[in-house]
Amino acid sequence: MTPIEKWPVFRRHDQAAARLQIWSDLGRAPRTLQAYARGLGEYLLLCERSGVDPVTADRADVAVYVRELTSRPHPRGANVVSMDSGVGLANATIQQRLVPVRLFYDHLIEEGLRSSNPVGRGRYTPGRRRGGQAKGLVPRLTKLPWIPGEDQWLRILHVAQSEPVRNRLMLALAYDAALRREELCLLRTDDVDPSRRTLRIRAETTKNRLERVVPYSATAGVCCPSTSGTEPP
Template sequence: MVALVEKWPVLGRHEQAAVWLGVWADLGRTPRTLDAYARGLAEYLLMCEREQVDPVTANRSHVAMFVRELTSRPHHRGPNVVSLDSGAGLANATIQQRLVPVRLFYDYLMEEGARESNPVGRGRYTPGRRGGGGQGRGLVPRMAKLPWIPTEQQWLDILAVAALEPIRNRVMLALAYDAALRREELCSLRTDDLDPAHRTVRVRAETTKTRRGRVVPYSAPTGVLLSAYLGHRVTLSRARGPLFLSESRRNRAEPLTLWTWSKVVRRIALAAGVPRFSTHTTRHLCLTDLARMGWELHTIASFAGHRHTDSTLTYIHLSGRDLAAKLNRSMEHIHAWRVATLTASSTAAPELGR
């Protein structure tokens, strides 16, 4: 908590903000979540200070000013940004992320009796609308974009570059795809999470986004790579603990960090000429492939560790499985009709020639 205030001094200048953030810390939110909350609220408070507005009494117009600032802000990566989906400097998902702590902060002020309404608000259920009511539009429209996955050729290009990587990087990439692991789940694996006899890996609840533990399988080729890596790992450390270790001179045998793995994947992506490839792409690709192979929705959800099947439906849509099945069924009928018509036409042709 002290570190966050040091990183964002504006939080220390607003007592309610510091108390609110402390509540979330006491509730056991992860450091990454706390950092995201602190950043979003700090940026809002800085805007309030520039506009000489008391955030406790701010209204919807002031929140709208913050949204305008987010939607027009230049991206910090400048020309090196991989993709944008907001039409401006920040992606739609990032803007939504910045607004979450602001909304939660005002929820807290309402609970404490400091104000009566939340200027950020949420989409509201509006009775009487066409279709029997519905969800009102939120402060910022939410874009439901499908995840990006590489083409077959792009995946082959990634694999060609990855084949030249050290054994640790190759097995990490293979496990990330095989078990559809998120970056934190992959980097947090421990030696006792593995069950080579059954070719499964345990994903502990505390390392997951949804706090749902699961056991997932991996393929035989990945098992071979993993066995080779375990033999190599002994040269770094014989102690049980984190599975993937750093091999740099500065941090030798220390647990591999999320940021190091991100840099490895980024380097592979650029070398392969596929800059959109990231640490999360392997998860998207695996779940989409499972949908293409006909896995049931709830089975994919269990494999992925999703709390709700709404998230899993994304991969069903991305695979095009349901649409393809409907198209095939329709085309079978149309095809039969067209063939029958052509057959009838061919038998009638001699009569027409007479």
């Protein structure tokens, strides 16, 4: 299903549909394109409900969208253990939803249809404290990564013992080489070099589109396939 098929609201907004087509023509990854379409599509629907033309919307109209994102029911509901459990999207998700809206207004400025971007962004201001960085529309929060304790790791390994060799290998490679899910799932046997115990992470599978070569341990190497095929491990 294409983004426009999933979000018919784009058929009613020519400039937004044009921006979406540009993202597609530039070769954005399908998941990135879907994420952009979702963020901008939700914003367009909110503008329609509020009777606002998104082309001429101001900062106050964008603030209404932010308020809606921070107050909608959390998809994980009561499973979220925090002070505001069950309410609002995560900060990183809100930032993600705002990116396509900001890029949409950048597009309108380039087309000469606007003179300013109501979403804005954090920008450098000479003379300001703390590195001269002005705040964006929504403060960016950074949480420390969750690191399993020893008991939790032992439970993970205990469960993994009963898994097929393929799953155990994937767990070992993900741990050894610090692979993202996409990088791990798109590995091919010709990406593995058993003689050097290294993995080639192809540029098209990475988030930053940069290829790299990473090592893996001798333990994981016991299960690694030969390079004779091209199927995933």
